[in-house]
Amino acid sequence: MEKTGLADKQSDRRTFLKYLLSGWFGGFCLAVLYPLIGYLKPPEQNEVEVTSVSAGKISEIEKESSKIIRFGNRPVILIRTADDKLLAYDAVCTHLDCTVQYKKEMGVIWCACHNGKYDLTGRNISGPPPRPLQPYRVIQKGEEIFISKIT
Amino acid sequence: MKSRLQKIYNWIDERVQLHDLINFMGKKYVPVHRHSIWYYFGGVTLFLFIIQVFTGILLLFYYKGSADLAFESIQFIMSKVSFGWLIRSIHTWSANLFILSAFIHMFSVYFEKAYRKPRELTWVTGVLMLFLGLGFGFSGYLLPWNELAFFATKVGSDILGDIPFIGEELKIFMRGGEDVTGATLSRMFGFHVALFPALFSILLIIHLLLVQRQGISQPIEFDSNSENEINKMPFFPNFFLRDILFWLLVLNLLAMLAVFFPSELGRKADPFAPAPAGIKPEWYFLFMFQTLKYFPANIWFVEGEMLGIILFAAAGILWLMVPFWDTKSSRGQKNRLINYIGLFAVIFIIVLTILGWIS
Numbered sequence: 336m337e338k339t340g341l342a343d344k345q346s347d348r349r350t351f352l353k354y355l356l357s358g359w360f361g362g363f364c365l366a367v368l369y370p371l372i373g374y375l376k377p378p379e380q381n382e383v384e385v386t387s388v389s390a391g392k393i394s395e396i397e398k399e400s401s402k403i404i405r406f407g408n409r410p411v412i413l414i415r416t417a418d419d420k421l422l423a424y425d426a427v428c429t430h431l432d433c434t435v436q437y438k439k440e441m442g443v444i445w446c447a448c449h450n451g452k453y454d455l456t457g458r459n460i461s462g463p464p465p466r467p468l469q470p471y472r473v474i475q476k477g478e479e480i481f482i483s484k485i486t
Numbered sequence: 487m488k489s490r491l492q493k494i495y496n497w498i499d500e501r502v503q504l505h506d507l508i509n510f511m512g513k514k515y516v517p518v519h520r521h522s523i524w525y526y527f528g529g530v531t532l533f534l535f536i537i538q539v540f541t542g543i544l545l546l547f548y549y550k551g552s553a554d555l556a557f558e559s560i561q562f563i564m565s566k567v568s569f570g571w572l573i574r575s576i577h578t579w580s581a582n583l584f585i586l587s588a589f590i591h592m593f594s595v596y597f598e599k600a601y602r603k604p605r606e607l608t609w610v611t612g613v614l615m616l617f618l619g620l621g622f623g624f625s626g627y628l629l630p631w632n633e634l635a636f637f638a639t640k641v642g643s644d645i646l647g648d649i650p651f652i653g654e655e656l657k658i659f660m661r662g663g664e665d666v667t668g669a670t671l672s673r674m675f676g677f678h679v680a681l682f683p684a685l686f687s688i689l690l691i692i693h694l695l696l697v698q699r700q701g702i703s704q705p706i707e708f709d710s711n712s713e714n715e716i717n718k719m720p721f722f723p724n725f726f727l728r729d730i731l732f733w734l735l736v737l738n739l740l741a742m743l744a745v746f747f748p749s750e751l752g753r754k755a756d757p758f759a760p761a762p763a764g765i766k767p768e769w770y771f772l773f774m775f776q777t778l779k780y781f782p783a784n785i786w787f788v789e790g791e792m793l794g795i796i797l798f799a800a801a802g803i804l805w806l807m808v809p810f811w812d813t814k815s816s817r818g819q820k821n822r823l824i825n826y827i828g829l830f831a832v833i834f835i836i837v838l839t840i841l842g843w844i845s
Contacts, residue, residue: 370572371544374544374570374573375547376568377567378567
């Protein structure tokens with residue numbers, strides 16, 4: 336009788352120590368993981384919110400040609416068409432993030448990565464792109480061209 | 487749960503005979519005697535090395551190794567990245583403790599004459615790792631590209647130029663040109679994160695395999711005792727758990743040092759600004775630096791510094807070769823001379839480090 340009582344007491348002590356040690360180990364892991372995960376998360380960089388940028392002078396862009404403009408940290412493609420219209424679209428392909436270009440011969444906006452095509456209204460017409468390109472507003476003030484977000 | 491683990495074990499065991507490996511790793515005993523405490527320092531050094539690898543990789547995620555960006559990227563780590571200051575401070579402190587612990591480990595092995603036959607190669611790989619550790623310290627010191635690091639590297643590499651015959655070439659090789667420039671930073675970066683870790687890993691694997699293969703050395707007096715008279719404990723789990731406990735203590739110490747004494751950054755290096763006062767190397771180079779100061783400009787026909795460097799190089803080679811010229815210990819005889827030389831080395835290093843520190 337007495338013997339089993341002692342064994343019980345010992346196993347109680349053992350379980351208690353087990354829990355204590357596991358709890359401590361869990362806490363230790365948390366104390367290591369918390370700063371580690373925080374460190375691996377890239378810190379947010381303050382970016383200036385851009386609503387409108389200058390795209391240079393009209394004389395700098397020929398008819399039936401295009402130009403990539405920096406809009407904040409995004410590329411925007413500015414196209415001057417054959418009938419002298421100015422169009423601007425977000426230049427990031429909606430398929431897999433490549434930057435698109437204007438193909439004069441085909442009269443389309445073309446993505447070289449996977450042969451995606453958009454017409455000059457930004458609509459995805461061929462290849463893998465799932466969505467149309469987002470348009471930007473183009474304003475011409477005299478010689479100067481400005482591009483702004485459509486709100 | 488247990489049967490699944492058993493299944494996985496069996497699956498691997500069937501293919502790679504895990505059993506043999508576990509037998510090989512498991513059969514290790516640690517002698518128990520009044521100097522057993524020193525056995526822990528090898529493990530602690532290993533632990534600190536592992537911390538260096540981990541924190542080093544983490545720092546690489548944000549560090550930019552070029553003269554234009556290095557300082558700014560460390561600034562970014564210290565101020566913008568969350569816990570960046572902690573990771574960098576741990577890396578710096580762990581580097582210092584690593585060298586300290588490696589020194590303690592080396593001297594304990596030396597005074598126990600644990601390098602005696604058959605463990606000569608373990609000693610040689612160990613000393614080479616310590617030299618590499620000093621190389622890690624020297625190359626890593628420049629990476630933040632701050633004023634102190636810039637001039638310390640100038641001085642340090644200039645001293646190397648005094649080595650006869652090959653000095654000038656060695657200096658240019660290390661600097662990546664005549665002067666300390668962005669090219670030096672690129673080289674030190676390459677040494678610090680690629681070349682040295684690769685060499686160190688090879689030496690470390692050999693070192694550990696030798697310890698595993700030959701077992702842990704016991705004091706020379708035990709050699710005459712029969713097997714049963716020697717008190718020992720199994721490495722796994724008895725000594726291993728004690729090892730882990732010691733590592734935890736070191737980790738706590740490290741965390742406290744990093745939190746209460748975080749690394750500083752100072753000012754960005756400017757090659758055209760005059761050197762600030764109080765340029766000193768890291769503490770583990772201080773004794774050599776201080777000794778060289780005492781050498782007169784010229785001794786007979788030789789430049790004083792050149793003579794100093796030759797003497798240090800000779801001492802280093804003799805130290806590396808201890809197991810080969812101390813034949814007495816290998817025969818199991820007492821060799822007092824070794825103790826006197828070791829004692830002299832310890833006192834010399836401590837006294838000159840202190841002198842260098844206060845000057």
